[in-house]
Amino acid sequence: MARIGFISLHTSPLDSPGSKDAGGMNVVEVHQAKALADRGHVVELVTRRDNTELPDVVEIHPGVTVRQLTAGPTEALAKSAQEEWIEGFSRALAQLEPYEVVHSQHWMSGVAALPVAQQWGVPHVQSFHSVAALPGDPLSEGEPPESPGRNAGERLIASQSDLVVAVSQYEASTIVERCGADPSRVVVVHPGVDTELFHPLDGHCRPWNPEQNSPDEPRQFGPVCVQPNPNGYLLFAARLQPLKAPDLALVAVAGLPEEIRPTLVIAGEASQDFASYRDELIDLSQNLGIAHQTCWLGSQSREDLARLLRGARAVLVPSFSETFGLIAMEAQASGVPVVSADSGGLREVVDDGVTGVLVAERTAEAWTRVLTELLEDPERLCTMGRAGRERALTFGWDDVARQLEEQYVALLANGPATRGVAEEPVATASLLDGVRRVLFCHAHPDDETLSTGALITHLVSRGIACDLVTATRGEMGEVVEGPLSHLAGTPELEEHRIGELAGALRELGVERHAFLGTAPARAAGLPTRLYRDSGMEWILPGLAGPADATDERSFTFAAPEECTADLVALVERWQPDLMVSYDANGGYGHPDHVRMHEVARDAARQAGVRFAEIRHSPSTGSGNGIAVDSGNEDSETPTPEPVEVQWFDLPETLPVVAAALRHHATQLTVQPNGTEVVHSGGQLEQIVTSVGLARG
Template sequence: MSTTTEPLRIGLVSLHTSPGDEPGSGEVGGMNVVVRHQAEALADRGHQVEIITRRSSPTQPDSVSLVPGVCLRFLSAGPAQPVPKGEHDAFIEPFRAGLEELGPYDVLHSHHWFSGVAALPVARERGIPHVQSFHSIAAESDTPLSEGERPESAGRPAGERMLARESDAVVVVSSAEAATVRTRLGGDESRTWIVPPGVDGSVFRPAGAGARRAETPYVVAAARVQPLKGLDLAIEAVGGIGREARPTLVIAGDASSEAGDYVDELRRLAAAHGIADRVTFVGPQSRADLAFLFRGAAAVLVPSHSETYGLVALEGSASGVPVVAAAAGGLREAVVDGETGVVLESRDPGDWAAEIERILTDDTYAAGLAAAGREHAERLSWERSAAGLEDVYRRVLGRS
């Protein structure tokens, strides 16, 4: 679908992680999926899109075409190798210098605070709008951290406050994130726009009629393997289900660079609950492989301590699978409690075990959640998400 108005030249800035990389590996997560799919959908609407990221390998070229209308550019800033996420603030200045040589653009849209601090001055020098998306927002130094939430460098809260207040627009994915921008960062509500992500319903789709299920039912938790994602709760919940109904838990995702020995901790936890043989780590999955995994699952679990939205929950719903999610941030919006899945305020493993077991043993209940979830996901396409972004861009450009 193409836009009928003047096409835009859009720069999407993603300093610390490349949207061209496979989600689930290292630091590659939902942000990468959102940036990549929104870029492609914007190109489908007739715009020219460049995604700018840091070179993390000496073999990466200066640029590569992802699809017609979308170019991925690599800038040299710091060593040409993977670097832990928390160290990327050291690369902001050299990345900014490289960004100054690119373009021209009608608008720069930064993803995460590293990108924004690098790109905002470039946008100001050129007299073009700067749009900021955070994807995650640091707690203030005097704010108690959620369980599993890591303290951030001293510069991040100040950088995020500056970006929230000085960018021409802040794009968030949920009402929960909008509230955080307003209350924690002092962002102006009139310049904060909610643009939910989408889902590719042709990739994440239900299993066909008569499709064979696995002999032993399984549930899936797909996330970077780090404490913030609450995978310990998923293990404890499965361990609390009676042996006859107990499913296998499949954990899909790579260990975060800052996770230490968390994978070993999870393995020890599974052994302590007597379910070491029922917890399988399958590592990062391609989009197609993850969709296949979801289609065969009895449920998708999202036990995160914090999520701005919870894209995995939407992908689970699109796959025609009930979702059991924590009542954390945007997950309350990604999952319609009691309709497309279950949103749990409790982090008691017994409560989670009871909800999972009900899905496993009550076919009518599970089928109702699955059908409603698919219907909900079908209303949230990437084209719709890109149309929302385009509206924001045109408004800050004064062309709406």
């Protein structure tokens, strides 16, 4: 039995699908949680508080609770407005008792939960449920711009999560190709469907006959909207937003011959990001002349949705993109054919020509033609309905829970060592015992001084030799505006930064330096390789993620085994007693930092050398991005430390560190007070003189 945390920041599992920003994701996570609980696990669904009338914790099923955390206003917010509360949610999450597995739903939850899971030393699993549209995608025409941090956030969680659970092969491919996930850490677990709740009318399907199927049977054939319609109704059930394309459904139905045209029932509400969209759709129905044959029902309970589905003649899913399309599976379970867009995960749900029809064209003419052919052939609709029911019976939630359970068990079996955290806490007083030479492993020029300059200065003063290996030359970095700004983007910047680094190392007293990929930090028999800067993007203040485009020569593009072999070669030549590098999050999320952590950790293991991770207190900068504090003055529950940290408070090193930082003039400016620096991007940061080391 495991204690599992499902993280759902932007939408509460208690919200009805079709309301606010609730949709298929809410259905999937709630049913997954219930099915896991039925298998003996304890699941807590954690969400941002948007309802002050509910208690902090609500039980919704034996073994399943929903917990609200306060982050920002305690009211419903548009999804696009919640990004600024990711950091606050992360801090609140860190105050909870650690879960054994953290499973985040959607990108904002992942960005908030990933550093907490890493701090706890537990596996982080990510489900996306949707992936950001690329500029120029057709669906972007009707959508607002993506949240500023979404693209970088998705790349961060795709690359750093222990496992990504996709709902379809389509979504899995998108996450690998667009977000850079390792294919070996992506699995597909299709959602299930409740075939007891969603079932055919009277347990079977029968052809539609207006003379037999009276509109006076509202429970059998759904609601009577405005006026009875002997042709029954078609159903569109989704949030009202351009992505779901309800306008295409309206125009397609309006094009049907009046003698066979059913009523169009639209079940769903507009979220705050699309507050006026419902009114626009109502105006469209009036302009099309079908207002009297359009029914607006709003969000439905699961029970009412099931009744609506089994009374419909067909369900329309014209979305631009669906990672799976749960409503299509629920329609099939109800014995109702699906007419859907030929896109995304819908191709894996709808068996084209068997359980419904996939429409490749996004024109009203094409959709009207398909609907006309189906409505004029009731027997075909019935046959499709029966086939859909048979297909749905193979998608059970218990099987979904079993697949998830297998993945969780595999992650837990690997243990926290796979996350760069010691398998057992060790007494850090022994970290420097017997150490005569330390190899610091950093990603870019200036990292060594910003992050560990104080520690290097201190160790050198104690007679401990310090060496440095740097992965890249910082050629992608910004340049401080001023006399050197002309170097930005030029080949000369690389050479200049090599010279800056050399000057800083002289100040610190570093004995030897090498660039990874060049002798002596190159595996035997391989030609020299220059690992290039991978670049990064800011997701939130203090939290970075992968850049949108990465050079194939970059450090993160290279095979990790090659990078590790290079570092092992250096270790064998220089014989350090201790290797020091970033923590599992790379300090603040930079992909090159994360890669150097992995490479240094693996090289240390292969060479049998002690390895330590750098820690910084949240207030000092150069730290963990969304910092996870060791405690909170307002909380009775301190955040647990997965390992002990040996702290070095070294204020006496400040003059030396400041002098070394002045050499990195293209990257930062030391303030006149000598205690702060301003980075090329304008960020003000205190010079770090307090450094922690944790056994890794």
